Amino acid sequence: MASSEGLSLQGDLINAPSAALATSSLAQGLLRAVSADNVNPLALTQVQAIGACFQSNGDWAARAPDLLTRTPSARLNRLSAWIGWSKDDAPSFMSQTAGGRTASLLCLALGNLYAKERCGMILFDLSRDVLPAETQNSGLNQLGDVCMCLQNKLACLGFGNHLAAQLTHLRECFFESGQEYPRDLADTPTEEVMHAFLMGVRNALREENLSLYFSGSQCAGTLIALVLAICPEDVRVEVNGEMIMRGRRDTIVFSVTNEQDTTSRFSVEQSLRPNTRDFSRKYIIEGRHELNRQLSFSWDGFLSDQLDVAFAMHGLRPDNLLKPALATLVASAVITFSDQDWLGERVTGIYVIHFHEWILDLVRQWSHDILSDDERPPRICTSSGSSTVYAKTLEFPEIQNPWSIEYNLVDGRLRYGSDNYGFIICASVEKGSAKKLTRKKASKSVLPKGHPISASKIGEHSSLLMTLRPAFVEGQQALILRCIVTQSTSTVELNFRELHCGLMQLAPANSCEHDLASPLSVSSGALIKATSVIAPVAGGKDAIGITLTQRNGEAQFLCCTMSVRQLYQGDCCISCAVTQAKEMGYLAIIGGSPSTYLLDLGPNLNDQEQSSGTA
Numbered sequence: 001m002a003s004s005e006g007l008s009l010q011g012d013l014i015n016a017p018s019a020a021l022a023t024s025s026l027a028q029g030l031l032r033a034v035s036a037d038n039v040n041p042l043a044l045t046q047v048q049a050i051g052a053c054f055q056s057n058g059d060w061a062a063r064a065p066d067l068l069t070r071t072p073s074a075r076l077n078r079l080s081a082w083i084g085w086s087k088d089d090a091p092s093f094m095s096q097t098a099g100g101r102t103a104s105l106l107c108l109a110l111g112n113l114y115a116k117e118r119c120g121m122i123l124f125d126l127s128r129d130v131l132p133a134e135t136q137n138s139g140l141n142q143l144g145d146v147c148m149c150l151q152n153k154l155a156c157l158g159f160g161n162h163l164a165a166q167l168t169h170l171r172e173c174f175f176e177s178g179q180e181y182p183r184d185l186a187d188t189p190t191e192e193v194m195h196a197f198l199m200g201v202r203n204a205l206r207e208e209n210l211s212l213y214f215s216g217s218q219c220a221g222t223l224i225a226l227v228l229a230i231c232p233e234d235v236r237v238e239v240n241g242e243m244i245m246r247g248r249r250d251t252i253v254f255s256v257t258n259e260q261d262t263t264s265r266f267s268v269e270q271s272l273r274p275n276t277r278d279f280s281r282k283y284i285i286e287g288r289h290e291l292n293r294q295l296s297f298s299w300d301g302f303l304s305d306q307l308d309v310a311f312a313m314h315g316l317r318p319d320n321l322l323k324p325a326l327a328t329l330v331a332s333a334v335i336t337f338s339d340q341d342w343l344g345e346r347v348t349g350i351y352v353i354h355f356h357e358w359i360l361d362l363v364r365q366w367s368h369d370i371l372s373d374d375e376r377p378p379r380i381c382t383s384s385g386s387s388t389v390y391a392k393t394l395e396f397p398e399i400q401n402p403w404s405i406e407y408n409l410v411d412g413r414l415r416y417g418s419d420n421y422g423f424i425i426c427a428s429v430e431k432g433s434a435k436k437l438t439r440k441k442a443s444k445s446v447l448p449k450g451h452p453i454s455a456s457k458i459g460e461h462s463s464l465l466m467t468l469r470p471a472f473v474e475g476q477q478a479l480i481l482r483c484i485v486t487q488s489t490s491t492v493e494l495n496f497r498e499l500h501c502g503l504m505q506l507a508p509a510n511s512c513e514h515d516l517a518s519p520l521s522v523s524s525g526a527l528i529k530a531t532s533v534i535a536p537v538a539g540g541k542d543a544i545g546i547t548l549t550q551r552n553g554e555a556q557f558l559c560c561t562m563s564v565r566q567l568y569q570g571d572c573c574i575s576c577a578v579t580q581a582k583e584m585g586y587l588a589i590i591g592g593s594p595s596t597y598l599l600d601l602g603p604n605l606n607d608q609e610q611s612s613g614t615a
């Protein structure tokens with residue numbers, strides 16, 4: 001790479017006797033200094049202004065000021081004419097401001113990846129998008145000169161070595177997981193892609209609730225090296241679901257995978273903070289008051305008509321209790337039922353999905369062509385010009401009360417930025433994208449072999465990231481909800497509707513009289529496995545997974561799935577829950593019960609008696 005040559009040159013210059021260089025007593029203003037560097041002063045300030053739109057942090061950002069001021073940047077052919085240490089030369093001018101330092105790191109990366117003209121083009125395009133018109137004074141060549149000048153100055157940081165190290169790291173990760181590494185990791189993006197990516201980085205860095213999400217493999221190594229050079233504290237990197245790097249913030253998230261279709265995608269997404277009412281506050285825009293009142297008055301009649309249509313469409317026979325219960329849905333609907341209620345006709349999850357989908361259909365249907373549920377994208381919220389209905393779990397993704405499922409119907413439109421949207425969907429509609437969001441089954445217990453299973457926090461997640469991004473899907477304006485669950489270094493991306501419908505199917509275990517803290521002893525050959533949010537369902541025929549999520553309602557919700565029938569532990573000890581699961585054919589038990597909160601899950605369980613006494 002170019003940097004090795006640069007490195008030796010810089011080494012020579014650093015070692016030159018400083019007396020020979022420090023002869024200048026001339027006052028060197030910006031103009032004079034930049035003329036020595038052969039760069040245009042206006043271009044220099046323009047590049048500095050681009051840098052000010054980004055942020056830099058980490059090791060290189062800390063070292064940049066020093067390197068920019070101290071290391072001469074003269075090229076070999078001008079070395080003889082060089083007048084000495086120059087405090088005000090172009091790079092040291094850049095070292096004086098945060099924007100200048102960030103711009104220098106950006107130029108270092110670009111200068112290593114592209115020829116001068118192409119660097120100029122990228123900087124020119126960035127200027128057009130991020131700077132006010134009056135500050136865009138320089139042409140491609142002038143910007144390219146600045147880029148190369150700064151790149152030379154920082155060459156001793158060794159961007160080439162850095163890139164090589166990142167690529168090696170990525171390849172090792174694929175190698176360790178026994179997979180072939182994608183051949184396109186080191187591709188250099190076209191100028192257009194680089195421009196779009198940098199715009200995404202800039203937007204994500206600018207606002208706290210925005211993140212840039214990258215998935216795929218093409219160019220991944222190159223782009224990771226680029227952002228790690230500029231702002232490593234804002235970068236998170238996952239390789240096939242294993243987190244290999246994480247800064248302080250999840251501003252730029254890379255999910256590197258080796259799938260057939262490795263075309264990389266990236267988008268800027270808004271994060272949705274769970275359990276904060278963020279969703280209704282930020283994304284539902286109320287209409288005018290009077291209109292709202294009329295709407296809620298006319299709602300009742302509209303609803304019962306819609307219900308008949310929906311029932312007919314899905315070929316369901318509403319039972320007499322269910323329909324009146326739904327018809328009272330005016331401001332918010334609370335529907336109380338459990339797995340048992342569905343057993344009468346069909347046990348499959350499809351039945352639950354129908355129910356969920358037609359509640360959403362009340363406000364807006366996906367399309368007037370009647371598609372089967374498989375063909376429709378998984379929705380979690382629908383919105384018309386005046387009202388919006390959404391599953392309450394979207395705002396509060398947790399099991400508060402497993403015996404009730406809530407939908408909120410509110411007056412107001414679904415809004416993102418300056419546009420109205422009709423839907424929130426939980427996976428894009430491209431073939432297989434919903435399927436990708438399924439979890440693997442747990443191959444082994446999260447506890448050591450033969451270890452008794454007791455109420456614990458071991459299976460909880462360490463973070464939940466939910467984001468929304470706009471998309472135009474099958475002619476509809478939709479927001480796509482991304483839901484990423486992390487536990488330690490493992491991450492999974494989930495289909496939120498699957499979680500919600502899984503909760504709808506969840507059956508609470510019958511309560512028992514035993515101490516809830518009493519552990520279940522497991523013989524080594526038993527088919528009982530302790531599991532976690534990453535893989536709540538145990539692998540192996542007839543194996544039963546018990547999620548160790550007794551204290552955390554959010555983790556319990558994230559364990560919900562429709563793929564198997566699940567039992568909620570509730571006020572039941574683990575042993576009795578397992579017995580019930582075996583009898584009734586449940587393959588997963590979600591560990592959690594309101595009373596467990598009163599137990600001490602720490603290492604000493606001496607005061608159990610007292611705790612259960614207060615319960």
Ligand SMILES: [Zn+2]
Nearest residue numbers: 314354357373
């Ligand atoms: Zn249906």
Ligand SMILES: [Zn+2]
Nearest residue numbers: 512514573576
């Ligand atoms: Zn019991």
